[in-house]
Every structure is written in structure tokens, then in C-alpha cells.
Amino acid sequence: MDVFAAALASAPGLGNKRISALLEYFRNAENVWNASGEEIKNAHILPAKVLTNFLNHRVRADINLYYKRMKTAGIGCITCKDSCYPKLLLHTHSPPAVLFYKGGLPSCSKTIAVVGSRKSTPYGDKVAYQIAKELSEKHVTIISGGARGIDTQAHIGALDGGGYTVIVAAFGLDYVYPPENKSLFEKVISSGGAIISEYPLGTAPLGRQFPARNRIIAGLSYGVVVIEATKRSGALITVDFALEEGRDVFSVPGSIYSVSSEGTNELLRKGAICVTTGDDIIIEYDWGMNLETNINKKSFVSKEETLTVEEEMVYRFCSTGTYIREEDLLDQLKYSVSQLKMILMSLQLKEKIKEVSSGVFVSI
Template sequence: MKERRYMAAWKSIKGMGARRIRSLVSRFGSAQNAWQADGEAVAEAAGLGVQKAGHINAARNQFDWEGQEKLLRSRKVQLVTFQEEAYPELLKQTYNAPAVLFYQGILPENDKTAAIVGARKATPYGLNAAHTLSEQLARQGVFIISGGARGIDTRAHTGALRGGGRTIAVVANGLDRTYPPENRRLFEEICDAGGAIVSEFSFGVEPLACNFPARNRIIAGMARCVIVVEAAARSGALITSDFALEEGRDVFAVPGSIFSTMSQGTNGLLRNGAIILTRAADVLDEYGWQNVKKEEGKPACVLPDRERQVYEALQESQALPVEQLVMHTGLSAADISCILVNLILHNLAEELLPGLYVRCPAQNVSP
């Protein structure tokens, strides 16, 4: 217990990254012994210059232990160090694994994990694909890992939850912050469903742009494979795929339109040898995960004629407004709005963006 606290304290000091902390533990035998060692010995073991060594010594002397304990309790945050069995095994095997993880919820117990990542400003096609793939993989017991951000990440998490599975959001800030703020409820649902919110950043750290590559390496490190659903040519999701390749992990990519800038990154991955992904079974078959959890057959949903008209007018790859559905079906806007509510309640449609609707794929609707 104390060792975790000292490891977290080291991580809270600016300039103390994973490699330096592991060097201190190796030199002194524990994070606690390193904390209690004299400044010169610490500076030598961590390879610190005079100025930085002085800063770190001052930080040790001024560290607020009571404040750390208060935040750990109030935010229900747990700690796990790289020395413990509970530390995610796949992440432990990576080149620069975090010395300590801060997390809320429950970490995965095995390596049946897949990361799903992509663009924040994703298209309806990408959002729907991420949600569908995540849901189908989660139904087979795959632990879905993503970054908790807007766009593809959020859809990966919500898809896993809809599939009755577990998911992890790896964030780029301290766990006393919530980013993006609109995902606060989603993060609570992730923990309630047996998943986790994970960070290597200590309390007080804001979600700065420079933190996201470090967060991406954790996403890649915790997963058996990385699935890039939709990404532009210079997307952060491609950084995650690069980390995966460096660690010898598989990279899957969902093909996209040759006319869409949001598919240039994924199509480029395929051109360079990524595994093409067009259905969840491509991942399940690759690792022998298929049919681990049998789904009970559900009776086909029989729709009245007018509801069927609207359902068939909806698309999976493009979000449509009510006005366009009026043109396709000849029904009034008021009737279509009522029908859409019913389709959404039966998970046959979804309001993907305000006023824009898509058909939920792979639903059992009777002809």
C-alpha cells in the first residue's frame, strides 16, 4: 500500500517520467527508499542535472500527502505499480510502460482486449462502424479499449456497453479532471459496467495536447490489437497504430471512401499492410475468439408498413434529417418524428447527431 503511494508521489513531480522512476526503484529497491534517500544519490540514479535535482528535492519536501489521500478516496481512485501482478500484463511487456497507473473501476484480467480508435470529427459512417464493431466484439467477451475522446472513441465505449461488455477509457489527464466534460456520465457507466478509467497522469494534470501521445502508447500497450476505424492523413489514431506496430501488435483498419479525407489515414494503413477489417468476425477469427459467448436468438421484429418505410429509408453510412425522410417516404414530418422515436426505443435507429438519424446495422427485422 505504501509503495503505491510513494510511486504516485514520484509521478506527481514534474520531470519524473516512467523510465526515471523505474531507475530509482532499481537503484534503491523501492519507491519509498528512493523518496527517503538524499538528494545527491537521487540525482545520480535518475540522471538529473543540478537545477532539476534541486526542483525535485524541493517537491519532495513540500509534497502534500494528505491532499493525495483525500483525492484518492473522494475520486475512488486506485493505484497499481508495474511491479504488481494486477498490472495489465500486455502493458507491462511494452518498452516504456508507466511506472504507476491511476484508475477507477476494474482492470482487465486477461489479454482478450482490442483497442478501437479514430477521428474526433468522424463521419456518420465512422461513428456507426465504431459502435457496431465494438458492440459485436463486446458480445463475444472482448474488452474494448479506447481513449474516452469525442467521436470514434466515445462510440467505441458506448458500443461496448450496449453489447453488455466491458470497456476502458485511457485518458490524458489526472483523474480529478473529466475530459471531455460531456462524457462524465459515460465514464460513470463504464465503471458501473465493470470497466475502468485509466491514466498515468497524477492529480491536477490537465488534458494538454502533449499528453495525448503518451496516452496513446498505453491504449496500444494494453491491447492485443488496434483497430483504426476512421482517420485523416495526420490523425492521432495513427500514432496509436505506430505504437502498436513498434510493440509487435496487430493493426486492423476499416476501409473508407476514396473521396473522404477522413479515410485517407485508414486507407493508407491498408496500403502499407494493415489487416483489412469489414466485420467483427475478422478480429474474432484472427485470435480464435469466435463464439465464446453464444447469443440467444431473438425473435424477428415485425414493423408496421409506415415504420418499415422509414426504417428502409434510413441509411447506415449517412445520417439523414427528417426533411429528407419526408422526401423518401411521402409521410409528414410529424409522423416521421413519432416513428423515429419508436425505432430508437427498439434500437433500430439512432439520432447520431442533433436532428440527424441513422439505421442501426445488423438488426433482426422481419421482411
């Protein structure tokens, strides 16, 4: 538990970008907390007023109290500098500098987000449950937001499938929202899943925090499945983040007469991948039974991990000493776009290749 990171996250006016910059400059949260005012000033990260407020916060803050509260509540805390920080999330445009969690961090190497309307229909509930359950049975971790409607059914389906699920909260983990999902939150943790949040203890569930939370849902996932959504559904914000991060977007078709399916049907018209079962997603990624060997992997990987046959093939093309474009790989190899993207992402996480510009790769 990084109690200094928790104290940093609670400091008013710092914000995610400044905390990230401080962690990068001082290497860890404890160093930031113990640095002198002059040292922090010389880092040229905090404006004068923000620095003054932060120094005052340090005087008032009780580190021991933070520790006791978090330990009592069973809450852990890590930063983006920790090795156990989820690598998929770390490689996004704006990863949370500090991450709070209850339970265990995602323990499966394959993750899919399942999202949709809070005001779901019986059709949407049934589909969300079924797809999440089918994916969970194949050891795919289900990521969602713990909200009413589609989120709830996705988490329940994942639990009934015997797998893991992660709730990404938009509030401090000393809150439960919606309150009727208290037992669901408890089941998620007891089953080996997790509830995570970038918000410190004491942060109430406010509307403005939910859109920002959606970037974490997308960032933790290889792809996002939208089950049911109106044209103005908040689930479409998650889609925007997914597209920004190069994640796949899947959509479930619905009735042309249902307002609740206007958003999902529009996504299909714009090119989202149509799915009606969990197996559609398994086939799309060619995960298949290979997942059986991955069930005990952590959510981070190392350089020493062996490559799959598919990864080795792509890596050979990237290790010629010259840059290679994604479209050239598609021409040379017989993978679908989504399969190739997953392989390239995996090779980047294993630090075998790097993206030097959009869609251009080279070996490390």
C-alpha cells in the same frame, strides 16, 4: 493505493524514465520517497538540479493530502513493479512507471483497441459502435481514448455489448474531457471497466499529452482497429506505436471519395488487415468461444497457468534447448502470422519463453 507512487509522479522534472529507474534501483516507491538525499545521489540517476528539486518537492508534499484526495475521488495508483500491473503494457518499450486508475483494471485477457477520428462521420460512428459491440459480446475488452467521435462510439458499443471497456486518459483523473462525456465515464466505471492515466491529479488535458497517451492504448491491446481517419489523424499515431510493439493493425475500408477514410484506406494499401465486422477479428485470432472460459481471468498471468493446445505445440518447438526463429515456426506450424504472434506473446507473458533477439525465441 500506492500514495508514494502518486507523490513521485507529481514531482516536477522527474519524468517517466527517471521514475522507472528509481523504482528499479530502490524496488518500490516508498523506498524512493524515504531514501536520503545521499542515497539517491549515489544511485546516479538524477542530475544535481533534478535531485535538488525533488528533495524540495518532498519537503513541500503532503502524503496524507495525496491519500485523502485519491480516496475521495476513488482513484487507485500502482507502479510497474506491482504484480497487478497489466502485463501487456509492462512488456512495451516505454511503460508508464506510475499508473492511476478509477474502476477495475482490465479483467479480460483479450483486449482490442478501437480508435479513429474525433470528427467522425455517421458511417464511422455506426461501424465503430457495431464492431465494438460485437467484440464485447465475445468478452473482448475494448480499449480507447474516451474522445469525441469514434472513441465515444466504441465505448458505447462495448457497454451495450455487455462487456468491459477501458478509457485511457491524457490528463489527471480528477478531470473529465471532453466534458460532455461525463456520464459515459461514469457508465464505464459502474459497468466494471476502468479509466486509466499516467498523469497525476491536477494535470489538465493539454494537446501535447495526447500523442504519448496513444502508446498506452496500443500497449494494452493485442491489436488496434482504425475505424475512420484522415491522412493526418491522431489515430495514426496509435498505429505507429502498435507497429513498434509488434501489435496487429486492422483497418476498416471507407469511401474513396471521403477525406475521412483516406487514412484507413492508405493503411489497407500498406498491408493492414481489412475488417468489416467484429467477427473478422475473432476469427483472425481464433479466439472463438474459448473466450467464455477466460472471462474471469485477470489481466496478468502466472507461470502456473496451464497452456492451451496451441501454446503447448509452439512451446515444444521452443523448448528443444536451441534458439528458434519465428519464420521457422510459421514453416512448421499452420498458423497465420497474427495467430502465431498472439501465441508467442502469451507464452512470454506466462514466462515460458523469452525473445532473445528480434523474432528469435528460446524456452526459459
